Amino acid sequence: MSIAWLLAQKDLELTHRGGPTRGSRAVSFVHATELSDPSPWLSGGELVLTTGLGLDSGAEASGDYVRRLEAAGVACVGFGTGLSHRTIPAALLSAANDVGLPILEVPYPTPFAAVVRTVMNRIAEQDYDEVLRAAKVQARITRAALHGGVDALIRELAVATGTEVVFVGPRSESVYPAAAWELVTMTREVVADGRTPEAASISISEPGRTLTVQPVGLSRATAGHLAMVTSGPVSGVEQVLLGHAVSLLTLEVEKPARLRAEQTRLHATATGLLLDGRFDDGHIPDYLRDAADPRGRVRVLAIAADPEAGVVDHVDQALASVGRQLFERSDGVDATVVLLYGEDDTEFVEGLLPDHPSVRAGVSTDQAMSDSGTALEQARLALKLAAPGREGRLVDFRTAHGSLLLASEPARAALVTLAGSTVTTLADHDEAHAGDLLPSLRAFLEANGGWEAAATQLGVHRHTLRGRIGRIEQVLGIDLGHARVRAELLLSILAVDATR
Numbered sequence: 001m002s003i004a005w006l007l008a009q010k011d012l013e014l015t016h017r018g019g020p021t022r023g024s025r026a027v028s029f030v031h032a033t034e035l036s037d038p039s040p041w042l043s044g045g046e047l048v049l050t051t052g053l054g055l056d057s058g059a060e061a062s063g064d065y066v067r068r069l070e071a072a073g074v075a076c077v078g079f080g081t082g083l084s085h086r087t088i089p090a091a092l093l094s095a096a097n098d099v100g101l102p103i104l105e106v107p108y109p110t111p112f113a114a115v116v117r118t119v120m121n122r123i124a125e126q127d128y129d130e131v132l133r134a135a136k137v138q139a140r141i142t143r144a145a146l147h148g149g150v151d152a153l154i155r156e157l158a159v160a161t162g163t164e165v166v167f168v169g170p171r172s173e174s175v176y177p178a179a180a181w182e183l184v185t186m187t188r189e190v191v192a193d194g195r196t197p198e199a200a201s202i203s204i205s206e207p208g209r210t211l212t213v214q215p216v217g218l219s220r221a222t223a224g225h226l227a228m229v230t231s232g233p234v235s236g237v238e239q240v241l242l243g244h245a246v247s248l249l250t251l252e253v254e255k256p257a258r259l260r261a262e263q264t265r266l267h268a269t270a271t272g273l274l275l276d277g278r279f280d281d282g283h284i285p286d287y288l289r290d291a292a293d294p295r296g297r298v299r300v301l302a303i304a305a306d307p308e309a310g311v312v313d314h315v316d317q318a319l320a321s322v323g324r325q326l327f328e329r330s331d332g333v334d335a336t337v338v339l340l341y342g343e344d345d346t347e348f349v350e351g352l353l354p355d356h357p358s359v360r361a362g363v364s365t366d367q368a369m370s371d372s373g374t375a376l377e378q379a380r381l382a383l384k385l386a387a388p389g390r391e392g393r394l395v396d397f398r399t400a401h402g403s404l405l406l407a408s409e410p411a412r413a414a415l416v417t418l419a420g421s422t423v424t425t426l427a428d429h430d431e432a433h434a435g436d437l438l439p440s441l442r443a444f445l446e447a448n449g450g451w452e453a454a455a456t457q458l459g460v461h462r463h464t465l466r467g468r469i470g471r472i473e474q475v476l477g478i479d480l481g482h483a484r485v486r487a488e489l490l491l492s493i494l495a496v497d498a499t500r
Contacts (some may be wrong), residue, residue: 001027001122003076003102006047009118012110014078018093018103025075028123030116047119048274049112051080052089061097061321062091070099073392077101078115082108090471121372134240137161141241145248150174152249153252157245160226161238167216169224180229187213187227203234210234214242216249223253264326265317267291271339272329274369275300284369291327297342297366301349302379304335304386309356311336318352335383337376342366353394360386361394419492422476429475437475440468444480445490 007014028045034053096103136239137150137160144156155176158165164180168187190213201214210230217223226246272295292298305311316326327339362382364375382395426438447454455462478485
């Protein structure tokens with residue numbers, strides 16, 4: 001409380017004797033002491049009561065005493081007269097006038113205990129009033145949040161505390177008063193500097209103001225920050241109201257996240273039914289049609305990765321950033337299947353994948369919703385051709401022609417079996433006779449039966465190559481003039497390569 005309030009308490013009969021009539025510090029505690037230097041035990045804001053029992057009334061000692069109290073942040077001195085001193089020493093009053101420390105006389109009939117009781121009762125009353133005020137303001141802030149959302153909440157908090165308040169989200173801001181937009185920039189700079197850990201608040205004090213920033217949100221990624229600028233240190237009531245506002249903002253900003261989570265669970269069930277062929281084209285639910293582009297076309301993305309890659313969360317956040325819902329389901333032990341727009345290009349699909357070394361993905365051609373099962377098989381085949389690492393981790397079915405047959409496990413097993421009587425036979429013959437039949441056959445097949453191109457690749461004359469091909473036909477008992485024979489042999493060679 002103020003010194004003026006103390007002087008107004010007639011029952012205490014206090015009298016102002018020295019220093020300013022209005023102290024620069026409010027009284028927040030009472031401390032009675034006869035020490036000649038009590039400053040080590042003071043924290044600031046005290047009304048120090050003393051009878052001067054241990055005080056030397058000389059000018060130098062009085063000056064030192066007053067200056068130590070002023071340096072300790074004492075709000076006022078209550079000097080009790082009629083015991084060790086009939087009046088307050090003139091040297092002490094002079095020093096108090098010099099440093100600006102208020103001095104009150106406590107007459108002999110007024111016990112120090114009465115002063116202590118009066119001050120502490122007043123502080124208790126004020127604390128109770130602050131609690132009542134905080135409760136009333138909390139109710140107003142809650143009503144504002146319910147009826148007006150974030151903007152109304154920010155406005156009510158700023159008005160109730162007489163401060164500048166902003167909420168800064170990833171893509172939005174709310175400010176009150178309107179002239180406080182500079183606070184938005186300041187808050188973003190503080191957050192960008194990394195001075196606000198995700199689960200902690202921060203307070204930055206400058207002459208005449210204090211900036212307090214608190215994170216908002218329960219998600220792993222902070223949903224925003226609430227900032228308040230006060231003219232001094234944040235008071236207890238302001239701290240309570242700030243914390244209440246953070247709780248309300250957290251509930252408000254988490255609403256979309258909770259709604260999205262519920263929608264995603266519903267979409268996962270519907271996506272599974274669609275991919276399993278449970279819907280025909282005329283009975284696909286309307287909410288599932290949101291997975292398709294305006295033409296009603298979809299692509300299926302199949303992703304395989306280690307659990308720590310966080311595939312579903314990453315894809316969900318990437319789609320949310322462009323205003324899209326997530327339609328996915330788990331496809332087996334380690335794969336995730338996602339429905340995309342038929343018009344999504346490979347660059348967009350690549351942007352959905354997490355930056356993790358274990359990630360592999362395959363994406364289908366665009367299909368009608370009713371043909372999403374076909375798209376799923378295409379995505380699975382393309383996934384089998386993908387390899388971990390930035391290059392080749394995403395395979396587009398549209399550009400994978402020539403390799404898709406080898407992605408089928410039954411087809412690859414049949415080709416490897418065929419290779420046991422062809423490719424392996426040639427390899428054994430080359431080893432026994434130091435020959436080059438298998439490399440010659442491969443070059444010939446990859447050149448589509450073109451003699452000149454195959455001979456050039458091998459670095460031999462075409463007649464030499466003709467002789468080798470004839471020898472191959474003898475060893476294997478086949479006719480390489482048939483296209484199907486050539487196709488089976490080439491695929492067998494590729495299947496063996498894939499197993500190594």
